[in-house]
Amino acid sequence: MTSTENSMLTMKIIKLLGLAGIAILTAAYLASRVQRRDEEDRRRLNERLEKDRWESEGGASRSGPATQSAVTSH
Numbered sequence: 626m627t628s629t630e631n632s633m634l635t636m637k638i639i640k641l642l643g644l645a646g647i648a649i650l651t652a653a654y655l656a657s658r659v660q661r662r663d664e665e666d667r668r669r670l671n672e673r674l675e676k677d678r679w680e681s682e683g684g685a686s687r688s689g690p691a692t693q694s695a696v697t698s699h
Contacts, residue, residue: 626634
């Protein structure tokens with residue numbers, strides 16, 4: 626191989642490594658977005674379940690939740 630061929634081969638390898646790096650960074654970014662979205666959805670679901678549980682226990686009233694201890698302490 627001549628030095629020109631070696632130089633061209635080196636440039637092709639550098640270009641391919643650069644493209645591979647960009648592809649890896651893009652995949653990592655997209656994966657983190659999906660994970661963040663899933664965590665946010667899970668947090669919203671937990672908040673909704675907690676709110677539903679709170680309201681089903683009478684937590685929406687001014688006196689607080691209608692727990693067993695609140696009922697028996699009066």
